[in-house]
């Protein structure tokens with residue numbers, strides 16, 4: 287749980303100009319974390335970091351990351367357009383789709399970006415569009431269940447992503463025959479992983495598998511892409527993983543597997559880690575209800591933030607101005623979508639809360655606004671940026687009923 291980066295007076299004055307609910311991002315915080323990621327991996331002169339556009343597809347946020355030296359990774363034609371609108375050059379963009387449609391592939395070809403193959407089912411399509419050039423990425427799925435320090439973190443074998451080990455080699459040989467000279471190996475085992483050794487184990491898996499594919503296929507291993515997946519401290523009892531410690535573990539594994547000379551670059555795609563803690567969903571309490579439970583009704587709903595409803599995820603909630611009061615009341619904090627799952631928190635201890643209070647939901651800076659939807663005639667909120675000079679700027683306006691109606695024939 288990140289500290290509130292603004293106080294009640296500030297939020298009330300912002301709310302006078304931009305009605306709640308709205309997203310508020312902290313430029314200084316994003317810059318700091320984005321910069322730490324680059325510093326942590328600076329031992330690798332070829333390290334590259336690509337932020338996943340799907341986490342926060344807002345050009346003004348992506349531009350902050352670009353200033354810090356990040357590229358972006360996209361999975362669709364629209365995300366590629368967003369990356370372009372934010373000013374990224376083709377060389378700063380990775381296209382890493384799964385089951386993409388024709389328009390997605392055409393846009394990647396038109397922009398001339400680097401690609402990551404999700405399986406051999408894409409090889410011919412990508413070849414036809416001239417996308418198999420430079421260093422071609424391949425996504426590895428080790429199958430089965432994935433453990434870090436004996437804790438199960440995911441079950442990649444049940445997902446739709448990536449190549450099996452044997453398929454990596456078959457496609458590697460095919461790429462080699464078609465004139466490709468180098469490949470990158472990519473792996474993403476799951477999101478919001480809090481095990482501090484996650485990167486260490488994944489680096490070993492990808493480095494050793496990549497070395498084997500290289501030896502057997504004759505391709506050169508250009509990069510090891512350990513992607514994102516690193517979690518953040520959503521709950522006050524959790525601590526933020528330390529990117530410097532993780533990066534030094536990665537270095538140790540790379541040294542051990544490849545020695546100190548010329549070796550594959552390390553790529554990262556940390557996304558939640560970079561922006562997650564630096565975005566708030568700011569809303570107002572508009573109803574109080576008592577029934578089988580005590581309910582606090584916000585003017586934000588599931589359509590503004592899906593994670594609690596989709597994953598049962600914990601997001602910390604502050605009642606602004608009452609941060610130091612005892613949490614001696616217990617509420618369900620809910621929105622207005624007519625579905626039982628529309629609930630930000632269940633049985634949450636909070637200070638006594640009333641209509642008119644501002645409620646802030648923490649750690650919404652990644653996979654927050656971007657997961658929004660329109661079910662129930664709900665409209666996505668505005669996004670605002672608290673800039674380093676302390677001013678507040680609109681970076682995405684709120685949707686209107688006209689936007690919602692615009693596609694109707």
Ligand SMILES: *Cc1c(COP(=O)(O)O)cnc(C)c1O
Pocket residue numbers: 338340341359361382474476477478513514515516555556557558559652
């Ligand atoms: C979603 C996604 C990411 C982002 O990962 P985080 O868990 O937010 O760090 C990175 N790379 C790819 C290819 C993704 O699809």
